[in-house]
Amino acid sequence: MLDILRRTIQEVNRAPDLPRALSIIVRCVKQAMVVDVCSVYLSDEERRQNVLLATDGYNPEAVGEVRMDFGRGLVGEVARREEPLNLDNAADHPAYVFASEIGEEHYHGFLGVPIVQHRKVLGVLVVRQHERRRFAEQEETFLFTLAAQLAGAITHATASGEIDRLLRETNETRYALSGVSGTPGAVIGKAHVVYPLANLDAIPDRPVEDVEAEIAEFRAAVGAVEHDMRMMSARMVDSLPAEDIALFDALILMLRSENLVEGTVDGVRAGNWAQGALRDTITEHIKAFEQMEDPYLRERASDVRDLGRRILENLQRSHPPSAEYTENTILVGEEVSASQLAEVPPRYLIGVVSARGSSASHVAILARALGIPAVMGVDALPVGKLEGQELAVDGYQARLFVRPSQTLREEFSRLQREEAELSEGLKKLIDLPSETSDGVAVPLYANTGLLTDITPSLRCGAQGVGLYRTEVPFLVRDRFPGEEEQRTIYRQVLEAFAPAPVTVRTLDIGGDKMLSYFPVVEDNPFLGWRGIRISLDHPEIFLTQVRAILRADVGLNNLQLLLPMISGVGELDAAIGLVKRAWEELQKEGEQVEYPPLGVMIEVPSVVYQIEALAQRVDFFSIGSNDLTQYLLAVDRNNAQVAELFDALHPAVLRAIRQVITQAHQVGKSVSVCGEMAGDPAAALLLLGMGIDSLSMSSASLLRVKWALRSFSCKQMQDLLDEAWLLEDAAAVRSLLHSSLVDAGLGGLVRAGR
Ligand code: PEP
Ligand code: MG
Numbered sequence: 001m002l003d004i005l006r007r008t009i010q011e012v013n014r015a016p017d018l019p020r021a022l023s024i025i026v027r028c029v030k031q032a033m034v035v036d037v038c039s040v041y042l043s044d045e046e047r048r049q050n051v052l053l054a055t056d057g058y059n060p061e062a063v064g065e066v067r068m069d070f071g072r073g074l075v076g077e078v079a080r081r082e083e084p085l086n087l088d089n090a091a092d093h094p095a096y097v098f099a100s101e102i103g104e105e106h107y108h109g110f111l112g113v114p115i116v117q118h119r120k121v122l123g124v125l126v127v128r129q130h131e132r133r134r135f136a137e138q139e140e141t142f143l144f145t146l147a148a149q150l151a152g153a154i155t156h157a158t159a160s161g162e163i164d165r166l167l168r169e170t171n172e173t174r175y176a177l178s179g180v181s182g183t184p185g186a187v188i189g190k191a192h193v194v195y196p197l198a199n200l201d202a203i204p205d206r207p208v209e210d211v212e213a214e215i216a217e218f219r220a221a222v223g224a225v226e227h228d229m230r231m232m233s234a235r236m237v238d239s240l241p242a243e244d245i246a247l248f249d250a251l252i253l254m255l256r257s258e259n260l261v262e263g264t265v266d267g268v269r270a271g272n273w274a275q276g277a278l279r280d281t282i283t284e285h286i287k288a289f290e291q292m293e294d295p296y297l298r299e300r301a302s303d304v305r306d307l308g309r310r311i312l313e314n315l316q317r318s319h320p321p322s323a324e325y326t327e328n329t330i331l332v333g334e335e336v337s338a339s340q341l342a343e344v345p346p347r348y349l350i351g352v353v354s355a356r357g358s359s360a361s362h363v364a365i366l367a368r369a370l371g372i373p374a375v376m377g378v379d380a381l382p383v384g385k386l387e388g389q390e391l392a393v394d395g396y397q398a399r400l401f402v403r404p405s406q407t408l409r410e411e412f413s414r415l416q417r418e419e420a421e422l423s424e425g426l427k428k429l430i431d432l433p434s435e436t437s438d439g440v441a442v443p444l445y446a447n448t449g450l451l452t453d454i455t456p457s458l459r460c461g462a463q464g465v466g467l468y469r470t471e472v473p474f475l476v477r478d479r480f481p482g483e484e485e486q487r488t489i490y491r492q493v494l495e496a497f498a499p500a501p502v503t504v505r506t507l508d509i510g511g512d513k514m515l516s517y518f519p520v521v522e523d524n525p526f527l528g529w530r531g532i533r534i535s536l537d538h539p540e541i542f543l544t545q546v547r548a549i550l551r552a553d554v555g556l557n558n559l560q561l562l563l564p565m566i567s568g569v570g571e572l573d574a575a576i577g578l579v580k581r582a583w584e585e586l587q588k589e590g591e592q593v594e595y596p597p598l599g600v601m602i603e604v605p606s607v608v609y610q611i612e613a614l615a616q617r618v619d620f621f622s623i624g625s626n627d628l629t630q631y632l633l634a635v636d637r638n639n640a641q642v643a644e645l646f647d648a649l650h651p652a653v654l655r656a657i658r659q660v661i662t663q664a665h666q667v668g669k670s671v672s673v674c675g676e677m678a679g680d681p682a683a684a685l686l687l688l689g690m691g692i693d694s695l696s697m698s699s700a701s702l703l704r705v706k707w708a709l710r711s712f713s714c715k716q717m718q719d720l721l722d723e724a725w726l727l728e729d730a731a732a733v734r735s736l737l738h739s740s741l742v743d744a745g746l747g748g749l750v751r752a753g754r
Helices: 002-014 019-033 072-079 137-168 211-236 242-256 256-269 273-288 297-316 336-345 361-368 408-428 451-459 471-475 483-497 530-538 538-554 569-588 609-614 625-631 640-644 651-666 681-691 699-711 715-726 730-743
Strands: 037-044 049-056 068-070 085-087 108-116 120-129 174-180 181-185 185-193 331-332 347-352 375-376 391-395 399-402 444-448 465-469 502-505 559-563 598-602 618-625 669-675 695-699
Touching: 002 609, 019 037, 019 049, 019 120, 019 137, 037 072, 049 072, 049 120, 049 483, 085 681, 108 137, 120 137, 120 408, 137 336, 137 651, 174 185, 181 361, 185 347, 185 408, 185 695, 211 242, 211 273, 211 297, 242 256, 242 297, 242 471, 242 530, 242 640, 256 273, 256 530, 331 336, 331 391, 336 471, 347 361, 347 391, 361 375, 361 444, 361 699, 361 715, 375 391, 391 408, 408 699, 444 471, 451 483, 451 669, 451 699, 465 483, 465 640, 465 695, 483 502, 483 538, 483 699, 530 538, 530 569, 538 559, 559 569, 569 598, 569 609, 609 618, 609 651, 625 651, 651 669, 651 715, 651 730, 681 695, 681 699, 681 730
Parallel strands: 185 331, 331 347, 347 375, 444 465, 444 695, 465 502, 502 559, 559 598, 598 618, 618 669, 669 695
Antiparallel strands: 037 049, 037 120, 049 068, 085 108, 108 120, 174 399, 181 375, 185 391, 391 399
């Protein structure tokens, strides 16, 4: 059964559209369970009906015709209760409704299970038997497991099918896909698909420019793989038995097979580039092997996959992924990474769309820093079909439209106009002091990472840098930058803001910030080798960096040094030891380096309870609300599936932050917040109510927060905090804050929030 399950799901996943996906499901289930009928009903939300969309066994003409209002009949009952229903005689059940179109009268046994995705019932999977038959528990769980696995595939097939249809149509059509979260803004531009190398499934379709050259390159790649195989076989000849060596011959034969090579060549002639055409032929081959009954032959599917990957690697070597970007680029990918984003020249990039990730992912943070709308966690994103397509990205509501209609364009223009008006209005605040309505000054700093962040940060009147993420310049390189190279980069930031303070955070790689040249493979990267842990295990990397940072500050003396991911005093002592060592070495070398104020990030929950001990060792604290939220709530900040649960306004997060502020103040240390929360005007009101000393955020958010800050008095913000303190969940806190902003005439800020 497991085998059937796996194969069915694989087949469904590859189906190009929903009707084909559904017909595979009903055929496979009917065969596997030896039943008389298998059908799928899907929910039509608009008409509030369950519709028969595929059947193997009932009258095929009933497909699309049989519609039952929500809650009606046995299918309605399964969907309503979100539970399986197993009956030996359907007609005996009180909810039973007779449907003549499908020849119902001939069937007795009934088993229906709901198809659920993200708490939503998408439809019902039903099997029927002529005889009275109560299905065995094993059969019930089989259908149940299949339905659970199919939900994702159905969502995906719906999207790809819709997009496929859409792409074939000549008229403009509006089609929307939803993500789980975004960064604010609305833009229309052209998709540029990015993908990981040597991953066939991730290769997008792309039109071929020179057919003959493309075919020649493909044949050369096949030749190179064949050559490698022969070399491997020759190397192994003494150490492997003859029958195992024969495997290489079999692979070479497969490689030369008419189907594989000519199939791909045909694909190129039909207009797809070699990588896309290869993806199609390899997928076809894998499918054919996987369907074979003979277990040995079925296993050959993995050989085909391996051959495909080898050819692809060769093709990519001679044809590296395009780094040519044009104006109005919208970066699209299965999992767009921070480094892929940083590679695009900022003048070209206007939007980001990723099938994975959430608004707390680093790529979204970078997008926000650049003022670029992003939609994250678009589960059903048909990445392979989108290259070069026109897309409309609505970061406010985390929606994406392929080939936007005229009406939609007008809606987007309106949003952009409103946004421009708000930004224009906010500009008046640039030179006004950053203080509450009763005159208490609270500095607002900028978060930076890319050198291109500097100008916007200065332009919006940031009073310094509260978080300089030094890993960003590491992410955009293909090797570790040397000490002098780093010094030059850091110097530019320190100089641009001097004499205002610049808080430089030491390298925080790991988690979702992987360096291509320093790969780390872990089961739980966010709980693994990250931030200071890597720096302490690699003192040579850390010392080089600290030396570069200290030298960059010579003569400016506006540096503050911040340590990420500290989880206890041991790590802090070790890191301080290394900082002192670097400083002493530089002094001995005759450099005029100052010992900078030292701070620690409060982002691992353990240190929330160690403020006093940490305060004896450092000068200031900076709360990393992104990670603090992730670790306190046990919600992976990068996982779209749980993005709804990621909320820094959760009462537990608020309590942790307040505790840090209170305790730090008791021992005379200052506290800042530099996570995304600081840039949310609503959340900022609460942080100010708690007495935060400064806030650091992306420059795109700074004037919005300033507007909120200047519109409320300290007393008003403390009252708001008192009121929020009584609320038990994040949604209630958010709605309280939003209504306070609206009441204060700051409704324009609410749309930009969550
Ligand atoms: C944070 O965790 O809140 C933070 C500012 O650091 P980063 O987002 O870079 O992990
Ligand atoms: Mg962090």
